Amino acid sequence: MKIGIVCYPTFGGSGVVATELGMELSKRGHEIHFITYKQPVRLEQLTGNIKFHEVTVPEYPLFHFQPYELALSSKLVNMVKLHEIEVLHVHYAIPHAYAGYMAKKILEEEGIYIPMVTTLHGTDITLVGSHPFYKPAVTFSINNSDVVTSVSQSLKDDTLNLFKIRKEIEVVPNFIDVSKFKTGFTDCQRSLMAEEDEKIISHVSNFRAVKRITDVIKIYYNIQKTIKSKLIMVGEGPEKELAEALVQELGIQNNVIFLGQSNEVDKILCFSDLFLLPSEKESFGLAALEAMVNGVPVISSNSGGLPEVNIHGYSGYLSNVGDVDEMTENGIKILENETTLAKFKLNAREQAKNFDLHKIVPIYEALYEKAILEIEKEKEKAE
Numbered sequence: 001m002k003i004g005i006v007c008y009p010t011f012g013g014s015g016v017v018a019t020e021l022g023m024e025l026s027k028r029g030h031e032i033h034f035i036t037y038k039q040p041v042r043l044e045q046l047t048g049n050i051k052f053h054e055v056t057v058p059e060y061p062l063f064h065f066q067p068y069e070l071a072l073s074s075k076l077v078n079m080v081k082l083h084e085i086e087v088l089h090v091h092y093a094i095p096h097a098y099a100g101y102m103a104k105k106i107l108e109e110e111g112i113y114i115p116m117v118t119t120l121h122g123t124d125i126t127l128v129g130s131h132p133f134y135k136p137a138v139t140f141s142i143n144n145s146d147v148v149t150s151v152s153q154s155l156k157d158d159t160l161n162l163f164k165i166r167k168e169i170e171v172v173p174n175f176i177d178v179s180k181f182k183t184g185f186t187d188c189q190r191s192l193m194a195e196e197d198e199k200i201i202s203h204v205s206n207f208r209a210v211k212r213i214t215d216v217i218k219i220y221y222n223i224q225k226t227i228k229s230k231l232i233m234v235g236e237g238p239e240k241e242l243a244e245a246l247v248q249e250l251g252i253q254n255n256v257i258f259l260g261q262s263n264e265v266d267k268i269l270c271f272s273d274l275f276l277l278p279s280e281k282e283s284f285g286l287a288a289l290e291a292m293v294n295g296v297p298v299i300s301s302n303s304g305g306l307p308e309v310n311i312h313g314y315s316g317y318l319s320n321v322g323d324v325d326e327m328t329e330n331g332i333k334i335l336e337n338e339t340t341l342a343k344f345k346l347n348a349r350e351q352a353k354n355f356d357l358h359k360i361v362p363i364y365e366a367l368y369e370k371a372i373l374e375i376e377k378e379k380e381k382a383e
Contacts, residue, residue, distance in 0.1 A: 002031045007091040009040040014121035017174050018091040019043050024361050026050045053079050069095045076103035087368045089117045097141035113379040115371035118145035122283030125159050139163045146371045151284040152305030174284045175360035178353055181293045190271040199229040199335050202272040204287045207237025215278040215324055217246045222328035227335045231256045232268055269294035285309045293352035297344035299331045315351040
């Protein structure tokens with residue numbers, strides 16, 4: 001198949017998943033066309049059957065805000081015609097499904113019928129999409145997609161509660177390439193982050209308020225009173241300064257390392273003993289899954305899709321949002337006994353295998369084939 005993938009090209013979960021999906025599909029013999037405003041950060045290299053098409057938005061003084069959706073729609077039309085793309089897979093309802101629908105209608109005027117698969121990732125539904133300004137457009141975009149998928153049952157439920165949806169929503173979870181995470185780093189590399197007798201606790205996110213970054217600091221502050229440890233904070237975002245100030249206030253600046261954005265998260269997680277994710281909301285919890293595949297147990301909230309990923313008492317523990325004390329107790333429970341820690345590490349790795357891309361990607365392939373078949377029937381009716 002020739003598949004067009006539209007996504008945000010950033011470090012965010014939706015962009016990462018879309019890029020990993022495209023790369024795996026290319027290995028399975030499909031021709032992949034990434035269509036976005038910048039080459040995705042996880043797109044390691046362009047090959048014979050992976051192509052990147054940049055969406056550029058001309059500057060017009062007439063527009064106060066440049067019309068990206070219009071530019072994207074036009075680019076999609078041109079790329080579908082030029083490369084004979086058979087199916088569009090858009091990640092995020094706004095603006096991608098909206099732009100994709102416009103491209104579909106323009107192409108239909110020229111007798112070209114192409115199906116669109118829309119994957120809902122989270123904030124496009126729970127944060128942006130639910131805003132009264134965008135709600136009609138989001139509802140329309142979902143209902144006019146040929147296939148709609150959601151990364152968790154929790155997000156599917158939220159979508160059905162927030163919008164008047166007529167389309168069936170298929171739950172297709174996020175995934176990870178388990179085979180990539182066969183660690184082979186040396187002990188001396190671990191020593192760059194912590195002493196031999198210290199545990200390593202980590203957190204990876206975009207440092208937005210929804211991630212409850214100050215809760216991460218508070219949980220660690222409580223744990224380090226009992227367990228000698230270091231906290232590694234990976235990421236950038238609006239809450240970072242607040243977190244750094246709290247670290248100073250608590251006097252733990254020598255034990256907390258802020259690394260900023262990193263392309264070597266797997267190396268950090270490889271040495272981690274515990275991962276903290278006390279988020280207000282997670283549609284899936286890809287960061288938790290990436291920790292678990294590296295054999296790192298997770299202390300998380302029980303919000304959104306996290307209970308579908310992190311199994312309470314097996315791969316880690318779940319607590320109510322904001323329950324810093326219980327999260328602290330559970331973290332200590334895992335870390336204070338080496339046998340318990342080893343068991344949780346093993347369990348975390350085993351749980352992650354349920355989300356291996358070799359199990360999930362074939363589901364997308366089947367959905368593409370179904371969508372193409374349905375659009376062929378539509379075309380026959382139109383003729």
